[in-house]
Amino acid sequence: MPHPESWMRVTPAGLYCEPGDFHVDPLRPVPRAVITHGHSDHARPDHGAVLATPETLAIMRARLGEGRAGRSQQALRLGQAATLGGVTVRLEPAGHVLGSAQVVIEWRGSRVVVSGDYKRRRDPTCAGFEPVPCDVFVTEATFALPVFRHPPAEAEAARLLESLRLFPDRAHLVGVYALGKCQRLIALLREAGWDRPIHIHGGLQRLCDLYGELGVPLGELRPVPAPEKRGGGGLLAGEIVLAPSGAEATPWVRRLADPVVCAASGWMRVRQRAKAKGVELPLIVSDHADWDELLATCAEVEAPEVWVTHGRDDALVHALAGRGVRGRALHLVGLGEEDEEPAAPAPAPAPAGEGA
Ligand SMILES: [Zn+2]
Numbered sequence: 626m627p628h629p630e631s632w633m634r635v636t637p638a639g640l641y642c643e644p645g646d647f648h649v650d651p652l653r654p655v656p657r658a659v660i661t662h663g664h665s666d667h668a669r670p671d672h673g674a675v676l677a678t679p680e681t682l683a684i685m686r687a688r689l690g691e692g693r694a695g696r697s698q699q700a701l702r703l704g705q706a707a708t709l710g711g712v713t714v715r716l717e718p719a720g721h722v723l724g725s726a727q728v729v730i731e732w733r734g735s736r737v738v739v740s741g742d743y744k745r746r747r748d749p750t751c752a753g754f755e756p757v758p759c760d761v762f763v764t765e766a767t768f769a770l771p772v773f774r775h776p777p778a779e780a781e782a783a784r785l786l787e788s789l790r791l792f793p794d795r796a797h798l799v800g801v802y803a804l805g806k807c808q809r810l811i812a813l814l815r816e817a818g819w820d821r822p823i824h825i826h827g828g829l830q831r832l833c834d835l836y837g838e839l840g841v842p843l844g845e846l847r848p849v850p851a852p853e854k855r856g857g858g859g860l861l862a863g864e865i866v867l868a869p870s871g872a873e874a875t876p877w878v879r880r881l882a883d884p885v886v887c888a889a890s891g892w893m894r895v896r897q898r899a900k901a902k903g904v905e906l907p908l909i910v911s912d913h914a915d916w917d918e919l920l921a922t923c924a925e926v927e928a929p930e931v932w933v934t935h936g937r938d939d940a941l942v943h944a945l946a947g948r949g950v951r952g953r954a955l956h957l958v959g960l961g962e963e964d965e966e967p968a969a970p971a972p973a974p975a976p977a978g979e980g981a
């Protein structure tokens with residue numbers, strides 16, 4: 626059985642499967658790419674052939690534009706397999722965002738699982754993570770420090786609703802990532818009984834619409850109204866407003882009634898970080914595995930070897946060594962740029978008609 630190190634290589638474009646002649650989540654345009662999910666650090670534009678779940682392909686078309694989401698696209702449903710140059714590729718759910726998949730790669734009796742980004746908690750907006758036994762498990766390590774233990778997301782949604790009861794005269798502005806976190810938080814609020822319209826910044830509209838089209842109900846969503854007169858404010862007291870992280874620092878926010886600035890991210894565990902970003906109500910809601918879940922997952926897949934793409938690889942590799950697992954840091958650059966990163970990207974510019 627060939628060792629995966631002899632047929633899965635790290636190249637400047639990212640992780641490359643030599644016998645199958647494809648990259649997984651390549652960082653630059655390549656002839657053939659397998660994409661785990663639609664976050665921009667994984668799904669980049671202008672590849673030749675792209676293989677991904679139908680949902681990820683739809684997300685790529687929506688975000689990158691029809692012309693830049695791969696010259697040709699091959700959809701593979703979760704649980705289905707395809708053959709690329711003698712290599713079997715199967716996609717299994719990663720539980721991260723809608724359409725997110727682990728790539729199960731088999732060649733000559735050896736199996737590598739590239740998990741992309743993943744989480745183990747229930748998420749009403751996507752299929753749950755399936756552990757797949759393998760010879761090498763490729764994992765991220767975004768929250769690979771013992772300090773990161775995520776509370777139940779349902780409890781964090783309840784904290785937001787409690788704040789709305791306490792401060793009915795203030796709008797509640799929650800900073801979220803446009804893909805995944807936004808829709809998951811909406812679904813959690815719906816499950817908790819919040820059936821009023823939820824107001825969303827224009828930068829979130831397209832992906833929320835797409836989730837609806839792909840069969841994930843989000844209830845009634847409304848755009849954030851423009852103030853009636855220039856410089857007017859005081860809108861949406863007692864309502865929930867979602868916006869891309871960073872919108873709270875733009876003039877757009879002045880239209881809202883004395884907003885309680887909230888943010889939903891795994892990083893909200895770090896108090897200084899919440900404070901530095903001016904977040905009054907930090908909500909610890911993450912779409913990544915926490916420390917315990919990373920270690921539990923590495924144990925469940927029974928891999929003698931774990932490759933760590935990015936994040937706190939040192940801590941994870943060290944902990945794995947203590948459990949008899951060989952860890953290897955791949956130091957893939959360019960990953961972790963979109964979701965759950967300390968330096969969140971600037972919000973998308975507001976569409977025409979929405980004003981500042
Ligand atoms: Zn991601």
Ligand SMILES: [Zn+2]
Pocket residue numbers: 664666667742960961962963964
């Ligand atoms: Zn990522």
